[in-house]
Amino acid sequence: MNKTVSIVIPCRNEENYIGKCLESFINQTYPKDLLKIIVSDGMSTDNTRNVIKDLQKEHDNIILLDNKGLSAPKGMNLGIRHTDSDIVIIFGAHSYADKDFVLENVRALENEEVGCAGGLITTINDTTKGAAIAEAMSCPFGVGNALFRxxxxxxxxxxxxxxxxRRTLLEEIGLFDEELVRNQDDELNFRVEKSGAKILLSPKIKSTYYGRGDFRKLWRQYYQYGFWKVRVIQKHKRPASIRHLIPLAFVLFLVGGGILSTFSSFIKNAYFLILGLYILLDLFFSLKISFSKSIKYLFYLVVSFPILHISYGLGFILGLLNFYIFKSSKIEERNKTTSR
Structure with missing residues (x-):
């Protein structure tokens, strides 16, 4: 196992997280002489760059690049082009890796059919509200069959x-789409599958992600996921999975069913029956998690699940209007970020 590996980390203003992120790669079980850690920094204005530079003094395999393009996909591509490693791993500055993270990724890619590998992400937060949101993001009711959760x-x-x-695969299918504010990895992985290569999820590949700590940030995150998912579908003429359409159907049901129920008692009864079933499921999963984790999570979970579903669905609807009706790709330019 002598594959060279580069970890590419796009970031901006991550002074509270970048140190632990980099240390998790400094302490990998994979041979250090085969590993490069590349940070594509979007010209941070806090202490992020100083944290990186301090670690560079002791570890010569840490590389700091200036991502003057600012966006996450531009930072990813900048890092990929900077290295010729056999394997490229994209990672988030708001996260840290298990000690065997790189080793298990390399092992997964030993299967010649696999062009992309990934693993299980554990979402955490230091506050009660944030921890409850993290649990919602790790529950099938909250995120469907997003198995990496x-x-x-x-x-x-x-x-x-x-x-x-695999670098050879990236050279074949191209790098990240720099137009996309969100869902860049989804779009690239769409091309991985279209090339005939497989995407392997291995629970042995472990990392931890610091999730959103409040409802406003959670709403914005999943709204953007829904919005930019439309652009990915538009580019490839079909969704990668049916789960991407379910929040759209849910929001259309809430609005359309609510309007139609004013004209028909039958529709009204059916509408409230389905809505009641959703509320029961929300309560069931909220209670289930709360009893196994902490009863303090209950209220936050009850609120988090609808936020995940409704924000994504509304984002999807606005994406349909933006990309198909108004034919624009610029409406969300102001939301670009280099952190993941």
Whole structure:
């Protein structure tokens, strides 16, 4: 196992997280002489760059690049082009890796059919509200069959977060789409599958992600996921998975069913029956998690699940209007960020 590996980390203003992120790669079980850690910094204005430079003094395999393009996909591509490593792993500055993270990714890519590998992400937060939101983001009711949130078995999937890619495959299919504010990895993984390569999810590949700590940030995050998912579908003429359409259907049901129920008692009864079923499911999963974790989570979970579903669905609807009706790709330019 002598593959060279580069970790590419786009970031901006991550002084509270970048140190632990980099240290998790400094302490990998994979041979240090085969590993490069590349930070594409979007011209941070806090102490992020100083934290990186301090670690550079002791570790010559840490590389700091100026991402003057500012956006996350531009930072990813900048890092990829800077290295000729056999394997490229994209990682988030708001996260840290298990000590065997790189080793298990390399092992997964030993299968010649696999072009991209990824693993299980554990979402955490230091506050009660944030911890409850993290639990909602790790629950099938909250995120559907996004297996990288909770999988226990190895499986082939349609996408992974923090993917590890064969360089030869990236040279074949191209790098990240720099137009996209969100869903860059989904779009790239769409092309991985179209090339005939497989995407492997392995629970042995472990990382931890610091999730959103308040409802406003959670809403914005999933609204953007829904909005930019439309652009990915538009580019490839179809969704990668049916789960991407379910929040859209849910929001259309809430609005359309609510309007139609004023004209028909039958529709009204059916509408409130389905809405009641959703509320029961929300309560069931909220209670289930609260009893196993902490009863303090209950209120936050009850609120988090609808936020995940409604914000994504509304974002999807606005994306449909933006990309198909108004034919624009610029409406969300102001939301670009280099952190993941």
């Amino acid at each position: 909770y999988a226990e078995k190895e499986a082939y999937v349609d996408t992974v977060a923090f993917g590890a890619y």
